[in-house]
Amino acid sequence: MKKVLLDTTYILPLLGIEIDIPNLREKIISLAKNFKLMLNSLSILEAKWKILKLAK
Helix, strand or coil: CCEEEECHHHHHHHHCCCCCCCCHHHHHHHHHHHCEEEECHHHHHHHHHHHHHHHC
């Protein structure tokens, strides 16, 4: 199965941060049906930084 690496933009909604991408949920579900979705640990760290910045 082919792999797709999701960047920070795609994981932020999973953490409760809204992103202005129409139909993002449907796009991710479609990708998940056809590809193995991968996350980079640096994207998770970047998402954490964004959350901390928004919390200030």
